[in-house]
Amino acid sequence: MLIVQDNPKSPISEAYRTLRTNIQFSNFDEDLNTILVTSSGPGEGKSTTAANLALSMAETGKKVLLIDADLRKPSLHKKFNISNNKGISNLLIGQFKFADVAQRYTENLYLLTSGTIPPNPSEMLSSKKMKIFLEEAKGNFDFIILDTPPVVAVTDAQLLSTMVGGVLLVVAAGQAEVAAAQKAKELLENVKANIIGVVLNKAEIGNGKNYGYYHYYYGEGKSKTAKKGK
Numbered sequence: 001m002l003i004v005q006d007n008p009k010s011p012i013s014e015a016y017r018t019l020r021t022n023i024q025f026s027n028f029d030e031d032l033n034t035i036l037v038t039s040s041g042p043g044e045g046k047s048t049t050a051a052n053l054a055l056s057m058a059e060t061g062k063k064v065l066l067i068d069a070d071l072r073k074p075s076l077h078k079k080f081n082i083s084n085n086k087g088i089s090n091l092l093i094g095q096f097k098f099a100d101v102a103q104r105y106t107e108n109l110y111l112l113t114s115g116t117i118p119p120n121p122s123e124m125l126s127s128k129k130m131k132i133f134l135e136e137a138k139g140n141f142d143f144i145i146l147d148t149p150p151v152v153a154v155t156d157a158q159l160l161s162t163m164v165g166g167v168l169l170v171v172a173a174g175q176a177e178v179a180a181a182q183k184a185k186e187l188l189e190n191v192k193a194n195i196i197g198v199v200l201n202k203a204e205i206g207n208g209k210n211y212g213y214y215h216y217y218y219g220e221g222k223s224k225t226a227k228k229g230k
Contacts, residue, residue: 001048001079004055013056016049019199020056026166026196034134034144034164035196036069038157040184041150044172045201047075050147053168058109062142065102067112069146069160071121074114076147080105087115092129098137110141121149126159134163151184161193169195173203 004013023032037050047070054066067088068076077084082103090096091112103111118124137144146164151157161167167188171181188195 002051002055004052004059013052016052016056017059019053020060023053023166023168023196032165032196033138033142034146034166036146036148036157036161036164036167036193037170038148038151038161038167038184038188039170039172040152040176040180042073042153044150044170044176045199046150046170047079047147049168049170049199049201050145051076051079054109054143054145055106057143057145058106061108063108063110063140064143064145065110065112065137065141067144067146068114069125069148069156071114071117071124071156072149072154074117076111077113080111082111082113084113084115087113088133089115089118089124091115091133092124092127093118098133122155122159125156130160131163151187152180158187158191158193161188162191164194166194166196168197168199170199170201172201175202 003010004016007013023035026032035053037046037053039046047068050066054064058064066076068074069088071089074084074087077087082105086096086101088101091098091101101112101115103113105111124130134144144164146160148157148160151169157167169181169184169188185195
């Protein structure tokens with residue numbers, strides 16, 4: 001799942017770095033330092049995208065905060081293999097301070113898991129406390145990435161999209177229904193969310209010719225030949 005970390009020279013890792021660069025250049029007039037990641041439906045890869053995007057941004061020396069704002073079915077703690085005993089929900093109700101719930105994963109990447117699943121996720125995420133927290137976090141981090149529930153299923157992503165600089169919509173090729181993807185875009189536009197782009201996930205790469213120059217540049221073909229020779 002964390003391919004940027006586990007296989008940094010893979011074509012997919014490079015694709016995440018390209019995504020990172022595109023985001024940095026997508027709004028050069030303003031600092032696009034808060035990004036929400038969502039999808040039209042479940043299982044399209046939004047959490048994986050958010051995780052690898054955060055890792056790729058942290059690679060550049062930027063201080064990054066990755067927040068699991070899916071207070072219904074959180075998954076980031078599983079991907080990073082860290083505790084979820086306390087997180088953003090506990091922070092928002094005043095049970096803990098930020099220093100008590102944020103977990104440092106690498107030198108530049110901090111994780112804020114969902115914490116205790118509340119009975120009222122939408123109300124909690126749209127609260128004044130959440131808005132204040134994000135504003136304060138902007139002063140301490142170069143980038144803040146929020147993983148949220150699918151936008152068509154519940155209103156959480158819509159509500160949070162009004163508090164961030166940009167939204168990434170993840171669409172799984174061959175899986176997402178066209179009508180659902182269009183509905184997701186419509187719902188975000190209804191609240192005037194700044195959709196900065198779409199990530200096409202799970203796309204077929206055919207016979208791999210598109211990555212020919214990549215393999216040649218990094219010498220992967222050479223290393224495979226050497227192994228066969230042995």
